[in-house]
Amino acid sequence: MNSAFTGTGRLARLALRRDRVQLPVWILSTVALGAFARSALDTQYPTEADRLAVLRVAVDTPAVLMFRAAPTGTSTGEMTAFGILAFLAILAGFMSTLAVIRHTRQNEETGRAEMIGATAVGRHAGLTAALVVVVGANVVLGALIALTLVGAGEPAAGSLAAGAGVGAAGIAFAAVAAVAAQLTQSARAANGIAAAVVGASYLVRGVADAFGEVRPNGYTMTSAWPSWLSPIGWTMQMRPFAEGGNRWWVLALPLALLVVAVAAAFALAGRRDVGMGLLADRPGPGQASPALLSPLGLAWRLQRGTALGWGIAIGVFSLVLGSMANAVDDLVAENSGVTGTINDLAGGGAHAIMDAFFGAMMATIGALVAGYLVQALMRPRAEEAGTRAEPVLATATGRLTWLGGHIAVATAGAVAMLGLAAVAMALVYGLSVHDLGGQLAHLAGTAYLQLPAVLTLAGLAVALFGLVPRFAVGLTWFGFALSFVLGPYGALLGVPESLRELSPFSHTPAVPADATAAPIVVMSAIALVLGAAGLAWFRRRDLAT
Amino acid sequence: MTSAISVSALVKTFGRVRALDGLDLEVEAGEVHGFLGPNGSGKSTTIRVLLGLLRADSGAVSLLGGNPWRDAVTLHRRLAYVPGDVNLWPNLTGGEAIDLFGSLRGGLDRQRRDELIQRFQLDPSKRARTYSKGNRQKVAIVAAFASDVELYVLDEPTSGLDPLMEAAFQECVREVKGQGRTVLLSSHIFSEVEALCDRVSIIRQGRTVESGTLAQLRHLTRTSVSVETTLPITGLADLPGVHDVDATATHATFAVDTAELNNALAYLTQFDVRALSSAPPSLEELFLRHYGDELAGAVR
Numbered sequence: 057m058n059s060a061f062t063g064t065g066r067l068a069r070l071a072l073r074r075d076r077v078q079l080p081v082w083i084l085s086t087v088a089l090g091a092f093a094r095s096a097l098d099t100q101y102p103t104e105a106d107r108l109a110v111l112r113v114a115v116d117t118p119a120v121l122m123f124r125a126a127p128t129g130t131s132t133g134e135m136t137a138f139g140i141l142a143f144l145a146i147l148a149g150f151m152s153t154l155a156v157i158r159h160t161r162q163n164e165e166t167g168r169a170e171m172i173g174a175t176a177v178g179r180h181a182g183l184t185a186a187l188v189v190v191v192g193a194n195v196v197l198g199a200l201i202a203l204t205l206v207g208a209g210e211p212a213a214g215s216l217a218a219g220a221g222v223g224a225a226g227i228a229f230a231a232v233a234a235v236a237a238q239l240t241q242s243a244r245a246a247n248g249i250a251a252a253v254v255g256a257s258y259l260v261r262g263v264a265d266a267f268g269e270v271r272p273n274g275y276t277m278t279s280a281w282p283s284w285l286s287p288i289g290w291t292m293q294m295r296p297f298a299e300g301g302n303r304w305w306v307l308a309l310p311l312a313l314l315v316v317a318v319a320a321a322f323a324l325a326g327r328r329d330v331g332m333g334l335l336a337d338r339p340g341p342g343q344a345s346p347a348l349l350s351p352l353g354l355a356w357r358l359q360r361g362t363a364l365g366w367g368i369a370i371g372v373f374s375l376v377l378g379s380m381a382n383a384v385d386d387l388v389a390e391n392s393g394v395t396g397t398i399n400d401l402a403g404g405g406a407h408a409i410m411d412a413f414f415g416a417m418m419a420t421i422g423a424l425v426a427g428y429l430v431q432a433l434m435r436p437r438a439e440e441a442g443t444r445a446e447p448v449l450a451t452a453t454g455r456l457t458w459l460g461g462h463i464a465v466a467t468a469g470a471v472a473m474l475g476l477a478a479v480a481m482a483l484v485y486g487l488s489v490h491d492l493g494g495q496l497a498h499l500a501g502t503a504y505l506q507l508p509a510v511l512t513l514a515g516l517a518v519a520l521f522g523l524v525p526r527f528a529v530g531l532t533w534f535g536f537a538l539s540f541v542l543g544p545y546g547a548l549l550g551v552p553e554s555l556r557e558l559s560p561f562s563h564t565p566a567v568p569a570d571a572t573a574a575p576i577v578v579m580s581a582i583a584l585v586l587g588a589a590g591l592a593w594f595r596r597r598d599l600a601t
Numbered sequence: 602m603t604s605a606i607s608v609s610a611l612v613k614t615f616g617r618v619r620a621l622d623g624l625d626l627e628v629e630a631g632e633v634h635g636f637l638g639p640n641g642s643g644k645s646t647t648i649r650v651l652l653g654l655l656r657a658d659s660g661a662v663s664l665l666g667g668n669p670w671r672d673a674v675t676l677h678r679r680l681a682y683v684p685g686d687v688n689l690w691p692n693l694t695g696g697e698a699i700d701l702f703g704s705l706r707g708g709l710d711r712q713r714r715d716e717l718i719q720r721f722q723l724d725p726s727k728r729a730r731t732y733s734k735g736n737r738q739k740v741a742i743v744a745a746f747a748s749d750v751e752l753y754v755l756d757e758p759t760s761g762l763d764p765l766m767e768a769a770f771q772e773c774v775r776e777v778k779g780q781g782r783t784v785l786l787s788s789h790i791f792s793e794v795e796a797l798c799d800r801v802s803i804i805r806q807g808r809t810v811e812s813g814t815l816a817q818l819r820h821l822t823r824t825s826v827s828v829e830t831t832l833p834i835t836g837l838a839d840l841p842g843v844h845d846v847d848a849t850a851t852h853a854t855f856a857v858d859t860a861e862l863n864n865a866l867a868y869l870t871q872f873d874v875r876a877l878s879s880a881p882p883s884l885e886e887l888f889l890r891h892y893g894d895e896l897a898g899a900v901r
Contacts, residue, residue, distance in 0.1 A: 165730075242691060242692075340696075340727075341726065342694065343697070343725070344700035348697060348701055349704035357690075358690065361692075443686060450654065451705035451706040452674050452675075452677045452678040454674045455673075597656075
C-alpha cells in the first residue's frame with residue numbers, strides 16, 4: 057500500500073515516544089487542576105445558599121464573568137463548570153497547539169522531516185500522525201476529567217459533557233495549529249499564530265459572557281452571541297450539568313472545524329515544498345544597521361518580536377478592560393453586593409469600587425507581563441543551547457555584557473507594558489468619565505505596584521539560568537505557574553494561607569492606597585539578589601549546550 | 602619564536618567523562634598549526650577552553666600571553682573564531698551577522714569584507730534560515746578573515762564547502778600567514794592540512810599523541826613500495842621494519858618504516874630490480890596508523 061498516508065502509524069508511535077513525558081504531564085496537571093477546583097468548592101461554598109449568593113453577585117459583575125464563565129445553575133457540577141472549565145479548555149488548547157507544531161513545523165525547520173520524507177512515508181503522514189496523537193491525548197484528557205468528576209459524586213452525563221467539552225476544545229485548537237504549521241517557515245512563528253488564536257478565543261468567550269443576558273431567576277445567564285465564535289465558548293455552550301444542558305450537538309462544531317481545517321491544511325501542504333512556508337521570506341539588508349551592532353542591539357533584535365506580540369495582546373486586553381470599567385461604574389449605583397465580590401477578587405479589604413476593580417484587573421495584567429518577562433528571559437538559554445551564544449562570547453563581548461543586554465531589554469519591555477496597560481485603560485475609561493489625567497496617574501500607580509512581583513520572577517529566571525542552565529526553562533515556568541496557583545488563584549482554589557505567602561503576587565498590594573513600603577522593598581531586594589547571583593553564577597560556569 | 606598558544610597537562614571532565622586527559626599543545630606565533638583527531642577526541646573541547654567558554658579543571662593554558670578564562674574579553678579582541686557547527690540567527694541576514702561579529706570583535710575592514718563576500722560568492726541579503734551549512738560556514742569565515750586579528754582559531758571550518766570554496770579558504774589562510782598571523786586549524790581534511798600547515802598536533806582520547814612538522818612526522822611512518830624484479834624475491838618479510846608484504850614470485854608490494862627504507866632497497870637490488878615505485882607516507886596514513894587499532898576494534 058502506497059498512499060499519501062503510508063507510515064502514519066510509525067510516525068505516530070515516534071511522536072508518542074518523544075512525548076512520553078510531556079503529554080502525560082500536561083494531561084495529569086490539567087485533570088488535577090479540575091479535580092482540585094471541584095473539591096475546593098465543598099469547603100468554599102458548601103451550601104446551596106452560599107452558591108446562590110455568589111452567583112447573584114457574579115452575574116452583575118462583568119470582570120468575574122470574563123474570567124470565569126456565564127453561570128448555569130447552583131449545583132456543584134454547574135459551579136465547577138462556572139469556575140474552572142474555560143481555564144481547562146485553555147490548557148487543553150495550549151497542549152494541543154504546542155504538540156501539533158512540535159511534530160510538524162518544528163520537524164521541518166530542523167530538517168528532521170526531510171530525512172523522514174526520504175524514507176517510505178507518505179506526504180501527509182507527518183501531519184496525520186501529529187493529529188492522531190493529539191486527538192488521542194484530548195480524548196484521554198476528556199475521559200479523565202469526566203472520571204474525576206464522577207468520582208467526586210457528580211452526575212455521569214454532566215461529567216462526560218464537561219470532559220468532552222474540554223477535549224473538543226483541545227481538538228479544535230489542534231486543527232487550528234495544523235493550518236498554522238503550513239503558513240510559516242519557523243516553528244516559533246507557527247506557535248505564535250496558534251497561541252494567539254487560543255488567547256483570542258478565551259477573550260471572545262470572556263466578552264460574550266460578560267455581556268450575556270441574565271435570566272429572570274437572577275442568577276443564571278445566556279452568553280451573548282460571540283460565544284459561538286470561540287471554541288472555548290463551545291465548551292461552555294454545552295452547559296454541562298445544567299437543566300436542559302448537556303447539549304451534545306454542540307460537539308458537532310469543533311468536529312466540523314477539525315474536518316474543515318485538516319482539509320485546508322492538507323490542501324496547503326500539497327501546494328508547497330517541504331521546509332517552506334506560504335508566507336515567503338523576503339531578502340533582507342545586506343549590511344547591518346548601526347543599531348544592531350552591540351550586545352544590547354542584538355538582544356533587542358532577538359527579543360523584539362516577542363515583545364511586540366505580548367505588547368499588542370496586553371494593549372488590546374487593556375482597552376477591553378477599560379471599556380468594561382464603564383459597565384462596572386454603572387452597576388455600582390444599582391447593586392452594592394458587587395463591591396464585596398470585587399474586593400474579594402482584589403485580595404480582600406474594602407475599597408472604592410473602581411479602585412478594587414482596577415486592582416483586580418491590574419493583577420491579571422501583572423500576570424501577563426510576568427509571562428512575557430519569563431518568556432523573554434528564556435531567550436539567553438535558547439541562544440546558549442542553540443550554540444549561537446558561543447561565537448558571540450568568543451568575540452570581545454563579556455558574559456555579563458551579553459546576559460545583561462538580554463535582561464535590560466526584557467525588563468525594559470515589562471516596564472513599558474505595564475505603562476501601556478495603564479495608558480490604554482485610562483484612555484477608554486478616563487475619557488468617558490472626563491478625567492483622563494487623574495485616571496492616568498492613578499492607573500499608572502496601580503499598574504506599577506505589580507512590578508516588584510514581576511521582577512521577582514525575572515530574578516528567579518536569571519538565577520536558574522546561571523545555576524542550572526539545562527533545567528532552567530522547565531523550572532522557571534514551573535515557578536511561574538506555581539506563583540499563580542498559590543497567589544491570585546490561591547484564594548479561589550482554597551489554598552492554605554501559609555502556602556499562598558510563597559507567591560510574590562500574594563504580597564502585591566492591590567491598590568495604591570494599600571501600598572506599604574515593606575513588601576515592595578523586600579521583593580525588589582529579592583529580585584536584585586537573585587539576578588545578581590544568576591549573573592555571577594553564569595560568569596563562573598561552562599557554557600552548556 | 603614566542604608561542605601564541607601554550608597548553609600543558611590540560612584536563613577537562615564532564616561528569617564522569619574525561620574529555621581532555623593531560624593534553625599538550627604548542628602553537629608558535631606566525632605558524633599555521635594543524636590540529637587533528639577523530640570525532641570525540643577533544644578538539645572542540647580544547648578550542649572551547651582556549652576561548653574561555655569552558656573552564657579547565659587543571660593544567661596550564663596560555664593564549665596570546667594571557668589567561669583565556671580570566672582575560673577572555675581582552676584576548677578576544679585579538680582573535681577570530683570559526684566554530685565547527687555554525688548556527689546563526691534565523692531572522693538575521695548573512696550580511697548582518699558578518700557585521701555584527703566584526704563589530705563585537707572590535708571592528709572590521711569594510712573593503713576586505715566586501716571583497717571576501719565576492720570571493721566566497723555569498724549572498725549577504727539572504728536570511729540565515731535559508732542558508733545551507735556551507736553558506737553558514739562562509740558567513741563565519743568571512744566575518745573571521747575580515748577582522749584584523751593576530752590569531753585565527755578555526756574548528757573544522759571547511760567541512761561543508763565545495764572544492765572551489767575550499768581553494769578560496771586556503772588562499773585566505775595563506776594571506777594571513779603571509780602577514781605573520783597565527784592560525785590554529787582543526788581539520789579532518791588531510792590534503793588541506795598538508796597544503797597549509799607548518800606543524801601538526803594529533804590528539805586521541807584527550808591526549809596529544811604526536812606533534813611536530815610534517816617532515817618530522819613522516820619520519821615516524823612508513824613508505825609504501827611496489828617493486829618488480831627478474832629473480833624471485835625471498836626473505837623480504839624477515840627484514841626489520843618491513844610490513845604488510847604481498848608478494849608473487851617477482852612482484853611485491855610492502856610498507857617499510859621510513860628509517861629502514863635504505864636497508865630494504867639495498868636488500869632488493871640482489872634480485873635485479875626492473876621497476877620500482879614508492880609513495881611517501883601521507884598524513885592520512887599517519888593518522889590511520891595512530892587510530893588503526895581503534896578502527897580494528899570498531900570492526901571487531
